[in-house]
Amino acid sequence: xxxxxxxxxxxxxxxxAVVVYEGPYNHEASDSAYNFVQAALAKGHEIRGIFFYHxxxxxxxxxMEPPQDDRHIANRWSEIGAxxxxxxxxxxxxxxxxxxxxxxxxxxxxxxxxxxTMMAIEADxxxxxxx
Amino acid sequence: MSEKKKIMFTxxxxxxxxxxxxxxxxxxxxxxxxDADISVVFMDxxxxxxxxxxxxxxxGIKGFEATYGALVDYEISQVYADRQSMEERGMTEDDLLVxxxxxxxxxxxxxxxxxxxxxxxxxxxQHNILPF
Numbered sequence: 001x002x003x004x005x006x007x008x009x010x011x012x013x014x015x016x017a018v019v020v021y022e023g024p025y026n027h028e029a030s031d032s033a034y035n036f037v038q039a040a041l042a043k044g045h046e047i048r049g050i051f052f053y054h055x056x057x058x059x060x061x062x063x064m065e066p067p068q069d070d071r072h073i074a075n076r077w078s079e080i081g082a083x084x085x086x087x088x089x090x091x092x093x094x095x096x097x098x099x100x101x102x103x104x105x106x107x108x109x110x111x112x113x114x115x116x117t118m119m120a121i122e123a124d125x126x127x128x129x130x131x
Numbered sequence: 132m133s134e135k136k137k138i139m140f141t142x143x144x145x146x147x148x149x150x151x152x153x154x155x156x157x158x159x160x161x162x163x164x165x166d167a168d169i170s171v172v173f174m175d176x177x178x179x180x181x182x183x184x185x186x187x188x189x190x191g192i193k194g195f196e197a198t199y200g201a202l203v204d205y206e207i208s209q210v211y212a213d214r215q216s217m218e219e220r221g222m223t224e225d226d227l228l229v230x231x232x233x234x235x236x237x238x239x240x241x242x243x244x245x246x247x248x249x250x251x252x253x254x255x256x257q258h259n260i261l262p263f
Binding site for chain 2: 093112117118121123
């Protein structure tokens with residue numbers, strides 16, 4: 001299959017990047033992104049990276065403590081990171097919002113917008129989850 | 132190496148009331164420093180970000196019209212506004228802010244107003260599109 005005449009071959013083994021704009025619980029964006037990543041990995045696609053921007057930086061703080069019968073959004077992302085997926089929190093957006101390296105769950109790193117740039121350049125598709 | 136990857140930003144949200152457009156501008160300025168072919172398209176409420184003479188003092192925020200004025204200096208010169216979105220919001224080309232000046236003539240450069248069909252054609256050519 002040739003998508004949009006852009007010379008891409010088929011949907012097997014695409015390289016995807018995922019960007020999340022919204023914080024946890026308040027918006028569905030983070031849940032949708034998580035489900036998308038899980039489904040993409042199950043289908044055999046590569047996740048080139050996941051980038052948290054705007055309030056999205058709040059998704060991976062270990063300070064969150066949701067009720068036990070609710071999903072733990074930060075831990076879920078950490079589990080994705082443990083699979084070897086590069087998860088990046090934007091440092092500029094994080095500094096504005098009081099998110100620092102020491103409050104991040106494991107398997108997540110804090111870095112600059114250059115990381116998003118490289119994802120946009122290297123991924124076949126960037127998929128954005130926001131409001 | 133292959134040729135530069137085409138990356139388009141779309142700005143569809145209103146400029147004030149949320150941080151999306153402001154933080155989105157920060158992304159554009161950073162990305163322009165990389166080896167990519169960057170374009171920016173303002174449409175829907177996003178065209179309101181291009182109105183000249185915005186005063187954010189009463190809002191208590193810094194505002195970004197001055198930064199938009201330096202887009203060409205940042206080598207972001209492919210800046211477009213959707214004609215239909217502007218018309219729907221009562222904007223004309225005279226309302227548009229300046230994004231830089233021509234190196235030779237020193238004439239002010241403004242975003243280029245184009246039709247939705249042209250935007251669609253440009254979108255089809257992009258490697259990736261980032262909504263900011």
